[in-house]
Amino acid sequence: MSYFSPSNPAALYLKSDxxxxxxxxxxxxxxxxxxxxxPLGFWVYLMxxxxxxxxxxxxxxxxGTSYAAGPGPKALFDLNLVALNTAMLLxxxxxxxxxxxxxxxxxxxxxxxxxxxxxxFGLAFLAIELYEFWHLIHEGAVPQRSAFLSSFFAxxxxxxxxxxxxxxxxxxxxxxxxTKGITGPNIRRMNCLSMFWHFLDVIWxxxxxxxxxxxxx
Amino acid sequence: MGAHHDTHGHDHGHGDSHxxxxxxxxxxxxxxxxxxxxxxxxxxxxxxxESRLLTVALVVGFAVIQILVHMVYFxxxxxxxxxxxxxxxxLFTLIVVVIMLAGSLWVMYHMNxxxxxxxxxxxxxxxxx
Numbered sequence: 515m516s517y518f519s520p521s522n523p524a525a526l527y528l529k530s531d532x533x534x535x536x537x538x539x540x541x542x543x544x545x546x547x548x549x550x551x552x553p554l555g556f557w558v559y560l561m562x563x564x565x566x567x568x569x570x571x572x573x574x575x576x577x578g579t580s581y582a583a584g585p586g587p588k589a590l591f592d593l594n595l596v597a598l599n600t601a602m603l604l605x606x607x608x609x610x611x612x613x614x615x616x617x618x619x620x621x622x623x624x625x626x627x628x629x630x631x632x633x634x635f636g637l638a639f640l641a642i643e644l645y646e647f648w649h650l651i652h653e654g655a656v657p658q659r660s661a662f663l664s665s666f667f668a669x670x671x672x673x674x675x676x677x678x679x680x681x682x683x684x685x686x687x688x689x690x691x692x693t694k695g696i697t698g699p700n701i702r703r704m705n706c707l708s709m710f711w712h713f714l715d716v717i718w719x720x721x722x723x724x725x726x727x728x729x730x731x
Numbered sequence: 732m733g734a735h736h737d738t739h740g741h742d743h744g745h746g747d748s749h750x751x752x753x754x755x756x757x758x759x760x761x762x763x764x765x766x767x768x769x770x771x772x773x774x775x776x777x778x779x780x781e782s783r784l785l786t787v788a789l790v791v792g793f794a795v796i797q798i799l800v801h802m803v804y805f806x807x808x809x810x811x812x813x814x815x816x817x818x819x820x821x822l823f824t825l826i827v828v829v830i831m832l833a834g835s836l837w838v839m840y841h842m843n844x845x846x847x848x849x850x851x852x853x854x855x856x857x858x859x860x
Contacts, residue, residue, distance in 0.1 A: 554813045554820075561824040568828040572835040597772050604764055607805055611757040618751050712805040716798055722768075723794035727775045731786050 549702045556706045560713045567717050574665040582660035587729030596726045599642045606635030607715045614708050629688050636681045643674050676714050760804025767797040
C-alpha cells in the first residue's frame with residue numbers, strides 16, 4: 515500500500531539511480547498500527563459466531579416440530595413476553611449507539627451513563643428470558659422433554675449466554691473507561707463490543723422470527 | 732488524553748471507523764426497526780392471514796429487511812469498510828449459511844418423509860392387498 519506512496523521518495527531514488535542496489539526496500543518505517551487489524555479480525559470472529567448460530571437454527575428447523583407428544587409452541591410461548599424482550603434488546607442497541615457517539619465526542623461521563631443504561635436493558639432482557647425459561651421448566655417443558663424443546667433451549671439459551679457475556683464485557687469496559695479514560699485501546703474495545711452487541715440484536719431478529727412468530731402462526 | 736487524540740486521528744486516516752453514525756442515523760435505524768418488528772408481531776398476534784404461507788412469507792420478509800436495516804444503521808456496513816473485506820466475509824458467511832440451512836432442511840425433510848411409520852404402513856397395506 516505505502517510502497518508507492520509519493521511520501522516516500524527515498525525508495526524511488528534507490529530504485530532508479532543506484533545500480534549497486536538491486537533490491538528495493540521500503541525505507542520509511544512501516545509499523546502496522548497497534549490494533550489496526552482488530553476491527554476486521556473481530557468481524558471475522560462474529561461471522562464464525564454467525565455460523566454457529568446458523569447450525570443451531572438448522573437444528574431447530576429440523577427438530578422444531580418433533581414434540582414427542584409433548585407441548586408445542588402454541589401451548590408454551592407468550593408473544594407479549596417476547597415482544598417485551600425484543601423491545602429491551604432494541605432499546606439497548608440504540609443506547610449503545612449513543613454511548614459510542616459520546617465516546618467519539620470524548621465525553622467520558624456521558625459514555626459511562628449510556629453504557630449503564632445499556633447494561634440495564636441487557637439485564638432486563640436476561641431477566642425476562644430467565645423468567646420465561648423458569649416458567650417453561652415449571653410447566654414440565656424441560657429440555658429433555660422433546661427434541662423441539664432441546665433445540666429450543668439450545669438456540670435461545672446460546673443467545674442468552676451471549677447477552678450475558680456481553681454484559682460482563684460491558685461492566686469490564688465501564689471499569690476500564692472510568693479508570694483509564696478514553697484511550698486508544700479503550701476506543702478499540704468499545705468498537706468491538708459495539709459490533710458484538712448489535713450482532714446479538716441481529717441474531718435475536720432470527721430467533722423471534724423463526725422460533726416465536728413462525729411457531730405461533 | 733493525548734493518546735486518545737492520536738488514535739482517533741489515525742482511525743480517521745485509515746478510514747476504518749470514519750463512519751460512526753450520528754444521532755440522526757441511530758434514530759432512523761431505531762424507528763425503522765421498531766416498525767419492522769411491530770408489523771410481524773401484530774400480524775401474528777392478530778391471527779395472521781387466511782393463507783398460512785402468505786403470513787409466513789411476510790414475517791420472514793420483514794425479518795430480512797430488519798436485518799439489513801440493522802446492518803446499515805447500527806453496524807455501519809458499507810462496501811468500502813476495511814477495503815471491502817467486511818462485506819466480502821459477510822457475503823461468504825451468508826453463502827455458507829444459506830447452503831447449510833437449505834441443505835439441512837431439504838435432506839432432513841426428505842429423510843423424515845421416507846422414514847415415516849405411516850409410509851411403511853401404506854407400503855405394507857399395498858403389498859398385502
